[in-house]
Amino acid sequence: MSDLPPADTSAPAHWISLAAARPAMSPAWRRWVGSRDSLTLRLTEAGAPSAFRVQLLDQRLGTPRRDEAQALDIAHGQRAWLREVALCLGERPWVVARSVAPLAGLPEHELARLGERSLGSWLFRQPDLERSDIEVTSAPAGFHDAVGPWGRRSVFRHGDFRVLVQEWFLDAMADDLGLPSR
Numbered sequence: 001m002s003d004l005p006p007a008d009t010s011a012p013a014h015w016i017s018l019a020a021a022r023p024a025m026s027p028a029w030r031r032w033v034g035s036r037d038s039l040t041l042r043l044t045e046a047g048a049p050s051a052f053r054v055q056l057l058d059q060r061l062g063t064p065r066r067d068e069a070q071a072l073d074i075a076h077g078q079r080a081w082l083r084e085v086a087l088c089l090g091e092r093p094w095v096v097a098r099s100v101a102p103l104a105g106l107p108e109h110e111l112a113r114l115g116e117r118s119l120g121s122w123l124f125r126q127p128d129l130e131r132s133d134i135e136v137t138s139a140p141a142g143f144h145d146a147v148g149p150w151g152r153r154s155v156f157r158h159g160d161f162r163v164l165v166q167e168w169f170l171d172a173m174a175d176d177l178g179l180p181s182r
C-alpha cells in the first residue's frame with residue numbers, strides 16, 4: 001500500500017489577507033466580509049421578515065483539503081470533522097459554509113446535537129471564544145453550485161477546540177439586498 005496523501009477533490013482556493021483584498025471590495029461588501037461577530041445574527045437581521053434557516057448539506061468525518069489542513073496546521077491526510085451548510089433566507093441560500101475541525105478537542109456531544117441549528121449560535125455563546133484574522137478568496141466554494149463575489153475564512157478557538165469556518169457569500173444575497181457585484 002502506498003502512503004501517498006489523498007488527492008484533493010477540488011482545486012484549493014487561493015486565500016489572501018482581508019487587507020490585501022480590500023481595494024477590490026466595495027464598502028458594502030467590506031462590511032459583510034470583514035465582520036467579526038455572528039454572521040448568523042447579521043443574516044437573520046438583514047433578511048427579516050424572511051426566516052433564517054440552516055440547511056445541513058453534509059456532516060461527517062473526512063479528509064480536509066490541503067489548504068484547509070494548512071490553515072489548521074494539521075498534517076494533510078489527517079481526518080477531521082467536516083460540516084457543510086447553506087444559510088438560507090426563506091428558500092434562498094445566501095451563504096454556503098464549510099467548517100473543518102481537528103478531532104483533538106472536538107466537543108462531539110454539542111456538535112452532534114447541532115443538526116440544523118447554526119454552529120455560530122453555539123460558538124458565540126462560548127465566553128473564551130477567540131477568532132483569527134479573516135482571509136478572503138474569490139474562488140468558488142467547490143462543494144456547492146451557487147456562485148458569489150467573495151469567500152472568507154477564519155479559525156475559531158474555544159479551549160482545545162479549533163474550527164476553520166469558511167463562508168461564501170452568494171449572488172442571491174447580493175440580489176436580495178441590492179449589494180454591488182463585488
Ligand SMILES: C=C(O[C@@H]1C=C(C(=O)O)C=C[C@H]1O)C(=O)O
Pocket residue numbers: 037038039040041054083084085087095097098099117118119120121123165167
Ligand atoms: C460561524 C457562524 O456560524 C455560521 C453557521 C454555520 C453552521 O451552522 O455550520 C457555519 C458557518 C457560519 O456562517 C456565525 O454565525 O458567524
